[in-house]
Amino acid sequence: MTISVSSPGGGETSLAEAVKNFGISIEDYMLPVHGQIQILSEDGTMLPEDRRGSSPGHQYPVPPDEELLAAYRRLVIGRRVNDQNSALVRQGRLAVYPSSHGQEACQVASALCLRDGDWMFPTYRDAVAVMTRGVDPVDVMTIFRGDWHGGYDPHAHQVGIQSTPLTTQLLHGVGVAHAAKLRGEDTVVLAMCGDGATSEGDFHEALNFAAVFQLPVVFFVQNNQYAISVPLAHQTAAPSLAHKAVGYGMAGERVDGNDIVALLAVLDRAVTLARAGSGPLLVEANTYRMQAHTNADDATRYRNQAEVEAWAAKDPLNRMRHYLRAAGQLTDDVEASFARDAEEVAQHLREGLSGEPEIDPQDLFRYVFTEPTPQLREQAAFLADEIARSADTAPADLAKEH
Amino acid sequence: MTTVAEAAAARAAANAGPEPVTFAKALTTAMADAMRADDGVVVFGEDVATLGGVFRITDGLQKEFGAQRCFDTPLAESGIVGMALGMAMNGLRPVIEMQFDAFAYPAFEQIASHVAKMHNRTRGKVTLPLVIRVPYAGGIGGVEHHCDSSEAYYAHTPGLKVFTPSSVADAYRLLREAIASDDPVVFMEPKKLYWSKEAVSLETLRSEFDAGATPRAEGRAAVVRPGTDATIIAYGPAVPPALAAAEAAALEGRSVEVVDVRTIVPFDDETVCASVRKTGRAVVVAEAQGFASVASEITARVQERCFHSLAAPVRRVTGFDIPFPAPKFEHWYLPGVDRILDTLDELQWED
Numbered sequence: 001m002t003i004s005v006s007s008p009g010g011g012e013t014s015l016a017e018a019v020k021n022f023g024i025s026i027e028d029y030m031l032p033v034h035g036q037i038q039i040l041s042e043d044g045t046m047l048p049e050d051r052r053g054s055s056p057g058h059q060y061p062v063p064p065d066e067e068l069l070a071a072y073r074r075l076v077i078g079r080r081v082n083d084q085n086s087a088l089v090r091q092g093r094l095a096v097y098p099s100s101h102g103q104e105a106c107q108v109a110s111a112l113c114l115r116d117g118d119w120m121f122p123t124y125r126d127a128v129a130v131m132t133r134g135v136d137p138v139d140v141m142t143i144f145r146g147d148w149h150g151g152y153d154p155h156a157h158q159v160g161i162q163s164t165p166l167t168t169q170l171l172h173g174v175g176v177a178h179a180a181k182l183r184g185e186d187t188v189v190l191a192m193c194g195d196g197a198t199s200e201g202d203f204h205e206a207l208n209f210a211a212v213f214q215l216p217v218v219f220f221v222q223n224n225q226y227a228i229s230v231p232l233a234h235q236t237a238a239p240s241l242a243h244k245a246v247g248y249g250m251a252g253e254r255v256d257g258n259d260i261v262a263l264l265a266v267l268d269r270a271v272t273l274a275r276a277g278s279g280p281l282l283v284e285a286n287t288y289r290m291q292a293h294t295n296a297d298d299a300t301r302y303r304n305q306a307e308v309e310a311w312a313a314k315d316p317l318n319r320m321r322h323y324l325r326a327a328g329q330l331t332d333d334v335e336a337s338f339a340r341d342a343e344e345v346a347q348h349l350r351e352g353l354s355g356e357p358e359i360d361p362q363d364l365f366r367y368v369f370t371e372p373t374p375q376l377r378e379q380a381a382f383l384a385d386e387i388a389r390s391a392d393t394a395p396a397d398l399a400k401e402h
Numbered sequence: 403m404t405t406v407a408e409a410a411a412a413r414a415a416a417n418a419g420p421e422p423v424t425f426a427k428a429l430t431t432a433m434a435d436a437m438r439a440d441d442g443v444v445v446f447g448e449d450v451a452t453l454g455g456v457f458r459i460t461d462g463l464q465k466e467f468g469a470q471r472c473f474d475t476p477l478a479e480s481g482i483v484g485m486a487l488g489m490a491m492n493g494l495r496p497v498i499e500m501q502f503d504a505f506a507y508p509a510f511e512q513i514a515s516h517v518a519k520m521h522n523r524t525r526g527k528v529t530l531p532l533v534i535r536v537p538y539a540g541g542i543g544g545v546e547h548h549c550d551s552s553e554a555y556y557a558h559t560p561g562l563k564v565f566t567p568s569s570v571a572d573a574y575r576l577l578r579e580a581i582a583s584d585d586p587v588v589f590m591e592p593k594k595l596y597w598s599k600e601a602v603s604l605e606t607l608r609s610e611f612d613a614g615a616t617p618r619a620e621g622r623a624a625v626v627r628p629g630t631d632a633t634i635i636a637y638g639p640a641v642p643p644a645l646a647a648a649e650a651a652a653l654e655g656r657s658v659e660v661v662d663v664r665t666i667v668p669f670d671d672e673t674v675c676a677s678v679r680k681t682g683r684a685v686v687v688a689e690a691q692g693f694a695s696v697a698s699e700i701t702a703r704v705q706e707r708c709f710h711s712l713a714a715p716v717r718r719v720t721g722f723d724i725p726f727p728a729p730k731f732e733h734w735y736l737p738g739v740d741r742i743l744d745t746l747d748e749l750q751w752e753d
Contacts, residue, residue, distance in 0.1 A: 149519070153527040154491070161523055165515050171481055172516070175488020182444070182470055182494070201508070205481030212476050367522045368560050370529060370584045373621070373668035 014214050015249065018278035022057035030251045032242035033058045036286055037266055038256040042314050044322025052262075058253070060265035069329045071108055071260050072320045073338045078104035078128040079317055080342035084349050085127070085141060089295045093353045094144045098125040102258070102290030105316035106222045108132050109263035110190055113218075113271045119189045121160040121173035125222075125289075126192055133159050137345055138352030147357045166197040170206035170219065177215040188274045189217045190267075196227020198244065199235050210280035211248040217280040218270045219245075222257060224289035229302040245282035257285030258316040261323075288314070361387060420603035426596040428570045429459050431604050432577035433497060437467050439612070440495060443581060445472045447482055447499030447535075456501055457537055457596055479509040483534065487516055490532040490586075497581055503538040504547035510555070517586045518561030532586045533577075538566075539639040539689050541594030541736060543729040550726055551690030553638070556588040557666045557699070564666040565620070566590040568641035570600040572664060574607045575619050583620070592639035623670040625677060629659030632683035632746055635674055635700055637663035640687040640737060647687075647742035658746065666696055671703060678704050679711040683749040685719060687737050692720030714750040 019029045035053045039062055040046060046062070054060065063071075082104070085097040100107050103125070111132035114120060122130050124143075131137045135157050142151030143162055150161045163169035173191035180187035197203055198221060210217045221241050225232055238244055245252025251273075255266040263285060270281040288311035292299040299308075324330035365372050365380040372380065437443045445463050447455075451474040454461030464472040475482050479500055486496035500506035506513075513534065520528050540549035557564045563585050567573040573591075580587035610616045626641065627648050636644035641662050648658035661677050663669070678684045684704050688697040701716045719737040727735045 148525070150523045150525065150527075154524060155527060161520075165511060168484060168512060168516055171484025171512065172488040172491065174481075175485040175490070176492040177488070178485060179489040179492035179494045202480055202484060202512075205476075205478040206484070208476050208478065209481045209485055363525075367524075367526045369563070370521065370526070374671065375669065 014277050014279050018251075018273055018276070019057075024057035027246070028055075028057055030246040030249070032240060032245070032252045032254040032284070036254040036256050037262045038259050039261040039265060040259045040319055040323055042258075042319055044319040044326070046261075046323065060262070060269060062261060063264045063268070065324075065327055065329050067264065068261060068320070069324060069334070071112060071264060072317075072324055072330065073341065074108040074112070074132050075104045075260060075317050075320060076338045077342045077345050078107050078132065080346050081128055081131060081137060081349065084346040085144075086291070086295065088141075088349065088353055089144075094141060095146045096294050096296065097127075097141075097144055098294045099291045100125050100128050100289075102311065102315070103222055103224055103287045104128060105260040105263055105320075106220075106257050106285045106287055109260055109267050110192060110220055112264060113267035114188065114190055115271075117158065117185075117187055118271070119158045119160070119173060119176050119187060121169040121176075121189065121191045122162050123166070123169065123192055123194065123197070124162045124164050125194065126162060129192070130157075130159050130162060131345075133157055135159055137349050141349065141353060145353060145357065147359050167193050167200040167202040167206065169193075171202055171209070173217055174206050174210045174213075174215055177210070177217045178213055181213070181215055186275050187216065188271050189215075190220055190271070191217055192220045192222070194227065195221065195223040195225065195232050195241060196230065196235055197221075198241050199227075207244070207248045207250065207280070207282065211250045214277070214279040216274040216277070218267065218274050219280065219282045220267070221282065221284045222287055223284055224257075224287050226289055226293070226299075226303070228293045228297060229299075231302075240284060242282055242284035248280075250280045250282060251278070252282040252284065254284050254286065257287030258314045258319070260316055260320055287316075420601050420606075422599040422601050423570055423604060424596065425567075425570050425573045425598050426457065426459055428573040428602070428604060428607075429577055429591065430461055430463070431608070432574045433460065433463060433581070434466065435608050435611075436495075436497070436578060436581040437463065437471060441471075442493060443471070443495045443497060444489065445497045445499075446475050446486075448475060448477055448501050450474060450499050455499060457593065459535070459537075459591070459596070460499065479506055480512050483509040483512040483517060486532055486534075487512065487520070487530060490530040491520075491528055495531045495533075495581060497533040497535065499535045499537075501537070502544075502548045503536055503550040503552045506534070506536055506552065509534075513556070513562070513588070514559050518559045521585070522561060529584045530586045531581075531584050533580045533583075533589050534586070535589045535591060537591045537593040537596075539590075539592050539594065540726055540732055541592075541639060541689075543732060544593075545729070546726070549732075551639075551688070551721065553588075553590050553666060554690060554695050556590075557696050561586070562667060563587040563620070564590060565664070566592065566638035566666060567664065568592065568595065568636075568638055568662050569626070570598065571602045571607060572619060572624075572662075574602075574604060575611065575616070576664065578611045579618060579620050590638060594639055595642070598642075620665050621668040621670055623664055623673040624662045625659060625673065626662045627658070627660040629657040629681065631657045631681055632685065632749060633659045633661060633674075633677040633681045634685050634687055634742065634746075635661045635663065635677075635704070636687040637666060637696070639689045643737060643739055643742060644687045647739045647746070650739055650743055651746060656746065663700070669700075669703070671707065674700070674704065675707045678708045678716075682711055682713040683746075684708070684712070684716045685742065685745050685749070686716065687719045687742055689721055689737060691723045692718055693723045695720060714748075717745050717748065719745050
């Protein structure tokens with residue numbers, strides 16, 4: 001392996017380089033827009049340029065319709081996946097599922113903005129993003145089935161394991177980006193977390209490290225307004241989460257997290273800038289967790305129905321559907337084919353998660369180290385012997401009980 | 403009339419053997435050799451680059467290997483470990499420094515929840531060739547947070563290897579092995595030994611390691627002083643007092659074997675138990691507080707495995723169960739020669 005010997009490049013230089021293209025001050029570049037970037041209105045009409053919340057240097061080109069149609073197909077599949085997984089929890093096939101119902105636009109955009117070779121570091125609520133990135137849906141859900149803490153090979157799709165400890169994975173993304181930069185590769189890392197997670201210490205350390213080393217990381221915060229039961233007002237007194245970026249010397253942007261058009265536009269530009277050497281960026285998507293934290297949570301204890309209904313009106317699928325129907329992109333036939341695609345994925349999930357997985361008790365010891373220690377070999381033999389003995393005695397025990 | 407030291411120097415010159423080398427120099431050389439052998443080895447942490455580390459263990463590495471392979475980070479230990487994990491995931495072999503034992507605690511979540519578990523979580527798909535260097539333990543008159551013996555936290559966490567050398571040669575060998583390991587290693591450096599010296603040839607150690615000429619030290623305890631009457635089991639900073647106690651015991655006619663554990667994980671039951679079965683008596687010496695400690699674990703293992711060879715209960719000489727004391731109290735806390743000898747005396751010799 002060879003590490004490039006070119007100079008690492010000071011923070012100010014690359015930031016100044018990025019700013020030059022927009023003809024604005026560094027402060028204007030780093031501070032997010034007032035309000036948020038929104039391109040598609042809540043009723044599904046394309047907003048005129050002067051009503052998109054943009055300001056000088058914060059204008060975003062609209063992705064072409066065929067890209068939007070492909071994204072809508074992913075939204076439909078994502079919604080079906082969310083609802084299918086929740087059903088599988090109710091049927092006892094999955095232990096738990098933190099649904100991203102309502103956040104599908106964020107999920108889909110976070111995968112579509114990346115190229116092959118880029119990395120994604122997701123959280124436990126990002127199953128749809130991981131699937132959209134190309135990991136087999138059944139493998140993605142294995143972590144919630146109870147037979148493995150992972151489910152897929154992170155190297156195969158360049159996706160980290162969905163992280164449970166909040167924001168710890170951001171630093172892993174920073175490290176992956178750092179290694180790539182030292183080798184002179186143009187990898188971009190999308191590091192994902194939620195609003196509550198921004199209170200964690202590792203959020204600060206990850207953003208600061210990425211900025212100091214000028215690494216190609218896009219931090220993507222899905223602000224779904226609640227950390228289980230605690231609303232955003234109890235997490236931060238900052239004007240917005242995107243404002244946190246400026247303190248690290250990076251650009252922050254705020255975007256309507258239920259508007260896939262705006263998300264694709266903002267994330268595409270962020271990824272492009274990061275790839276070109278701008279250093280890291282922070283994107284905050286304003287969205288809503290439509291369902292409880294998980295099936296074990298009761299959201300009625302901490303928020304009212306009116307609030308939920310107000311957000312239902314901003315649903316990311318509805319507004320995209322209205323736009324694409326009006327644009328003539330989404331015909332009845334296309335819509336039916338998307339529904340079939342979604343049903344196919346749902347069926348794949350049902351079939352993949354319906355059986356009892358075969359598990360090998362020796363897997364307990366196999367992967368703790370690259371090679372088991374003598375102590376683990378001893379314990380593995382002990383368990384194998386115990387299982388063999390209980391198999392010998394099991395019929396007798398059963399007979400006793402009846 | 404010559405002093406003992408002059409006589410020793412004259413003898414060494416006459417033998418033309420290797421020059422005395424410090425423990426610190428052996429560690430620095432091990433990192434430099436590993437960096438020369440593999441471009442993927444990178445060294446980073448707080449004050450490790452320009453300054454060369456507060457203990458100067460990384461001295462000269464940035465000068466030789468450049469700012470991309472040896473660099474200072476912002477002052478944040480969780481950040482250092484978390485970023486190192488990502489770099490290890492992406493093909494590098496980071497060697498990172500936690501400036502002092504207690505300063506590693508902010509990184510504990512990264513270490514316990516991710517470094518230790520990633521290989522298991524991914525069923526071996528992600529390996530983490532990562533070395534976390536931790537200067538640890540007391541004996542230097544350090545203030546609070548600078549003298550903790552934190553090895554038990556790491557040894558208790560499945561998925562971490564824990565190495566702790568006590569000799570100059572092992573400092574070199576074990577650090578090379580740790581850097582070459584595909585498993586994450588917490589490398590515990592007894593800071594009071596940094597300035598200890600031994601006449602060893604680093605050139606010989608280097609060529610032996612590069613040629614794979616010596617058996618791995620990982621998982622192999624070393625009998626550092628042979629004996630027949632009792633066994634002292636020790637590691638890291640406790641090995642020198644254990645050896646001194648064995649020397650003193652010999653003057654009283656007692657032959658004490660000393661076993662240096664070297665790697666707490668993986669632990670070498672075989673060597674430890676072979677020694678205890680031979681001598682029939684054992685004392686475990688460690689500087690860390692004794693309750694729920696590595697010394698407790700070693701004691702339990704020996705008791706379980708060697709019970710029928712034992713002439714007396716296995717005893718421990720450890721630190722007291724108190725926060726590491728202020729410098730003026732340190733000498734009462736540290737397990738010293740007298741306390742070890744007193745404990746040896748209690749091993750039911752009259753039976």
